[in-house]
Amino acid sequence: MIDFKICKRCKETKSIDRFYFVTKYNRHENTCKDCYNEKQRAEYHKNPAGQKAAVKTWISKNRDKHRVYTKNYAEAHAEQTKAAQRKYAKKKYEERKAVRNEFFPHKPIQPFNSLSKANREKLYIEYNVPKDRWV
Numbered sequence: 001m002i003d004f005k006i007c008k009r010c011k012e013t014k015s016i017d018r019f020y021f022v023t024k025y026n027r028h029e030n031t032c033k034d035c036y037n038e039k040q041r042a043e044y045h046k047n048p049a050g051q052k053a054a055v056k057t058w059i060s061k062n063r064d065k066h067r068v069y070t071k072n073y074a075e076a077h078a079e080q081t082k083a084a085q086r087k088y089a090k091k092k093y094e095e096r097k098a099v100r101n102e103f104f105p106h107k108p109i110q111p112f113n114s115l116s117k118a119n120r121e122k123l124y125i126e127y128n129v130p131k132d133r134w135v
């Protein structure tokens with residue numbers, strides 16, 4: 001038997017699987033998933049910086065949960081994760097190449113790109129690279 005529920009916001013009658021379940025209160029949300037998501041999106045756009053800060057705070061308080069979540073996500077989306085990592089690596093490579101060409105053109109790019117963060121930072125200090133260009 002499928003349970004139905006009336007959404008408090010759009011007043012439509014929808015099957016219960018169209019409502020998020022709140023474990024904490026052991027009941028379903030009063031608004032359907034569509035309305036709930038729409039509301040969340042609106043909240044985010046009202047104050048993106050605040051929302052991002054709230055997520056950061058949640059992660060710092062729930063490190064283990066976050067670690068499990070990101071691990072599961074990476075496994076479930078292996079192809080996308082690999083593609084994103086490649087894209088990120090290419091972007092960083094291009095950024096470092098640009099900095100190298102501008103500030104120390106005589107340094108070879110390959111060893112520079114494979115340097116550790118600490119060693120790159122030593123180079124940046126040595127060659128007076130402004131901090132906002134550190135990549």
Ligand SMILES: [Zn+2]
Pocket residue numbers: 007008009010011012031032033034035036
């Ligand atoms: Zn609704």
